[in-house]
Amino acid sequence: MGRLADKIAIITGGAAGIGLATARAFIAEGARVLLVDVQAAPLAAAVAELGDAHARACVADVSDPVQVETYVAAALEHYGRIDIFFNNAGIEGVVSPLVDYPLEMFDRVMAVNVRGVWLGMKSVIPAMAKTGGGSIIITSSLGGLRGVPRMSAYIAAKHAVVGIMRAAALECAPLNIRVNTINPSPIATRMIAAIEEGYAPGVTARAKARFAAGVPLRRYGEPEEVAKLVVYLASDESSYSTGGTFTIDGGMSAA
Numbered sequence: 001m002g003r004l005a006d007k008i009a010i011i012t013g014g015a016a017g018i019g020l021a022t023a024r025a026f027i028a029e030g031a032r033v034l035l036v037d038v039q040a041a042p043l044a045a046a047v048a049e050l051g052d053a054h055a056r057a058c059v060a061d062v063s064d065p066v067q068v069e070t071y072v073a074a075a076l077e078h079y080g081r082i083d084i085f086f087n088n089a090g091i092e093g094v095v096s097p098l099v100d101y102p103l104e105m106f107d108r109v110m111a112v113n114v115r116g117v118w119l120g121m122k123s124v125i126p127a128m129a130k131t132g133g134g135s136i137i138i139t140s141s142l143g144g145l146r147g148v149p150r151m152s153a154y155i156a157a158k159h160a161v162v163g164i165m166r167a168a169a170l171e172c173a174p175l176n177i178r179v180n181t182i183n184p185s186p187i188a189t190r191m192i193a194a195i196e197e198g199y200a201p202g203v204t205a206r207a208k209a210r211f212a213a214g215v216p217l218r219r220y221g222e223p224e225e226v227a228k229l230v231v232y233l234a235s236d237e238s239s240y241s242t243g244g245t246f247t248i249d250g251g252m253s254a255a
């Protein structure tokens with residue numbers, strides 16, 4: 001029996017990176033998943049890999065309230081319930097000093113990373129409550145607990161979702177819904193490569209070496225390592241954990 005046997009999970013940002021690694025781990029533990037992503041082609045490829053007995057896809061932009069309703073309805077239509085919500089989709093924005101940061105990009109980062117997370121909560125919580133509760137895991141970042149220069153919109157957004165998690169954990173405890181954040185950094189996905197490029201255009205190897213040197217474990221984390229933490233928080237093994245921030249950062253937050 002897997003640790004998530006017969007559980008139904010929604011994973012936003014499920015076509016790539018941490019979301020896709022978590023989909024693989026959830027399925028290995030017996031869950032079935034609805035993957036949500038704005039990118040149709042990688043999403044279709046992910047479901048083809050995972051197999052449609054275990055995975056379904058819904059193309060949606062998490063910042064759009066109508067599309068959020070659509071993905072929640074798709075999960076209920078295919079599977080009839082929602083036990084786990086990995087509220088994970090996010091974008092990095094650009095690397096720029098705050099005083100030069102483009103307003104439109106600030107608004108877009110907030111729309112995806114904060115409004116998208118909040119809209120997902122708003123639609124999923126009532127459905128989850130109807131079937132007796134569940135577990136919600138929001139992807140924040142180490143940048144949700146401390147600052148990083150030249151990423152002000154992203155840092156603001158990742159702090160904001162810690163606030164959403166704390167408010168929701170208190171509201172949802174009577175519904176038997178646990179709510180936690182994971183706070184990773186740095187993890188080897190497309191996103192960190194884009195951030196390297198933002199800090200050191202054309203010489204990303206230098207940025208990568210500098211970032212890795214700042215990690216006590218001296219390396220980036222792998223999405224599969226993050227997925228193991230998400231499985232724990234999704235499963236009954238974490239039954240007394242709600243309202244928590246779970247760092248997975250090679251020791252960075254200890255400094």
Ligand code: NAD
Binds near residue numbers: 036140141184188192
């Ligand atoms: P990624 O870019 O590989 O994956 C993000 C996925 O989210 C992509 O498939 C993308 O298409 C999807 N997405 C983006 N905007 C969307 C939208 N509006 N609607 C639906 N889907 C959308 O990056 P990742 O590293 O796997 O990022 C996953 C989460 O982890 C993000 O919230 C990110 O901020 C967070 N995170 C990443 C790191 C890291 O170092 N990689 C560190 C801390 C936190």
